[in-house]
Amino acid sequence: MERDADVIVVGGGNAGFSAAHAAAERGRSVIVLERGEGQTAGGNSYFTAGATRIAHQGLEELAEFVExxxxxxxSTVPPYSSEEYLADLERVTEGRNDPDLSRxxxxxxxPTLRWLAGLGLRYRLMYERQAYDRPDGTYLFWGGLHVGNVDGGKGLIADHTAVARRLGEDVRYDHRATELIVEDGRVVGVVAEHDGRRVALRAESVVLAAGGFExxxxxxxxxxxxxxxxxxxxGTAxxxxxxxxxxxxIGADRGGDWSTCHSVQWDAFHEHNEGNLDLTNRLTRQSYPLGIxxxxxxxxxxxxxxxxRNYTYAKYGKVILEQPGSLAFQVFDAVTRPMLRAEEYEMPGVSEVVADSLEELAAALGIPAxxxxxxxxxxxxxIGDAGFDPTVKDGKKASTTPPKSNWASPIAQAPFYAYPVTCGITFSFGGLRGSTEGQVLDGEGSPIPGLLVAGEMLGGLFxxxxxxxSGLAAGSVFGRRAGLIA
Incomplete structure (x- = not known):
């Protein structure tokens, strides 16, 4: 049978486009199948803030490819070494990350971000999310995560789409891939639903980058x-x-941890708090380290x-889910409130409760005063006597139960603020087992010919x-790797 393309990529998000670009640069003909269309295209990548974790030697090196x-x-941007990055992966996953994929x-x-920047993706330093402005007018970055896409996830997908057009990739929207075509033990195509009918497309290689099951x-x-x-x-539905x-x-092995996921504190009462295409990531509430x-x-x-928060936010959604009613409240006072991220806590329709006393706040929240x-x-x-400094782990501790290990500031000055939060799920950590080259592996650990995987579908990193x-970084790295051999 004739092929429709050399490579079919399933999923038009960051990982899928990274794979498609890498294959197209090699002269391969590429079809990208994307289930969404218009504003719904781009998968979870569209809903991100665009933050991408990379090792680097500081501002001078980053300035070579950011806007x-x-x-x-x-600005001061502390170096973030490869050793620190690997240690952070091991620490926050409690050693359950695949060491080969992690390395x-x-x-x-x-290098992958530099490659994407060379293709036309735009990156910048994330001042509003990852830096505090100091009294002397300078900025200090923190937490090892400093670079993100211009215009966040929306900009990421817009830039990827522009590159795809320039490289001649055939991006087909409103195509829901459902099956793989296998002949003589090799994956040779995909079956998709489009416009009420089934469409069979054939290729030499298929790259799966269609996200998790969240x-x-x-x-x-x-x-x-x-x-x-x-x-x-x-994110995406x-x-x-x-x-x-x-x-x-067709015999692929499971990869990664199927029992856990990425989940965050999420606006509990916003009228449109699922898959919001306009506010996207702004429904997160990530200034919680400054309050209680x-x-x-x-x-x-x-x-x-x-x-x-870069190392705790993705697990605290689960903790909120386990609370009574899967509901909690972030609480701040007049001292800490001005330090909160404006893009999240001053967004349209934010769920916010303000009161002049703690008793009034409790009554408004419906909790025992x-x-x-x-x-x-x-x-x-x-609260101890150490100095308060949100740019470092300052050791300003509240020795109570549970303790607060850093950034303990009294909730004492009116007015008082509360933000209702619930659990927002981002992506599942379990997926398919893959090699470091992106090949999908079967139960025996052998590659399935013609089939590759990247992005949230690649299990084992988290x-x-x-x-x-690290999610967007992994999508780019392993998407590119798959595209280089597809």
Whole structure:
């Protein structure tokens, strides 16, 4: 049978486009099948802030490929070494990350971003998310995550799409891939649904980059637990595991941790708090290390200052889900409120409760006032004498239960602010097992001819948690790797 293209890529997000670009640069003809169309195209990548974690030696090196900014002259960007990156992956996953995949990710993340920047993707330093402006007018970056896409996820997909046009890739929207075509043990094509009919397309190689199963409530309940059926889906509604099931059906092995996922604190009461194409990532609430979190019983239940938010935010959605009613409240006072991320806490329709006393705040939230006021009093009384500095792990601790290890600031000055949060699921950590080259492996560890995998579908890098920005980095790195051999 004649081929429709040399390479078919399933999924038009960051990983899929990275694979398509790499293949097209080699002279391969490429078809990209994307289930969305118009504003719904781009998968989860569209909904991200664009933050991408790479190892680097500081501002001078980053300035070689990020957009110019007059603030660079008064900015300090601490180097982030490969050793630190690998240690962060191992630490936050508690050693459950695949060591070979991790080493490739760490080594190739910056070169891959430079390659994408050379193709036309635009990157910048993330001042509003990853730096604090100091009293002397300078900026200090923190947390190892410094680079992101211009215009966030929307800009990321717009730039990828422009590159695809220039390289001659055939991007076909409104195509839901559902099956793999196998002949003589080799994957030779894809079956997709389009315009109410089934379409069979053939190619020498197929790259799977169609995301996880986080948008399917039944798969969430089966693999993550019953409560996960009620989690809010932050991103695309199209990641329902179609191609994971298709891969398993032809003998692909499972990869990674199928029992955990990336989940965050998410606006609980916003009218449109699932798959919001306009606000996208702004429904997250990620300034929690500066305040305290209480549940509907008025009690704290986690260490808000255990680490920089880049290393805790992707696991705290699960903790919120486990609270009564899967609901909690981030609480700040007049001192800390001005330090919160404006893009998240001043967005249109933000769920915000303001009161002149803690008792009034509790009443407005519908939580026990006596217990809540007591929780705040105990917290305030337990705060140590260390200096407060949000740019470092300052050791300013509240020695209570649970402790707050850093950035403990009294909740004492009116007005008081509360932000209701629930669990927003981002992507599932379980997927297909793949080699470091992107080949899909069967149960014996052998490559399935003609089949490659990248992005959220590639299991093994993350478990329980992940370092912020490593998801987009992995999509780019392993997407490019798959495209280089497809």
């Amino acid at each position: 110019p900014d007059e603030r660079h002259a008064v 490739v990710l760490v080594a190739e993340a910056q 948008a399917d409530p039944e798969m969430r309940a089966e693999h993550l637990g019953e409560r996960w059926a009620a989690a809010k889906v932050r 199209f990641n329902v595991g179609d191609m994971i099931r298709a891969g398993l059906a 979190l209480v549940n509907t019983d008025g009690e704290r239940f986690l260490d808000e200052g255990a680490d920089f 006596t217990r809540f006021v007591g929780t705040v009093a105990d917290f305030n009384a337990a 478990s329980g948690n992940y370092p912020g920005g």
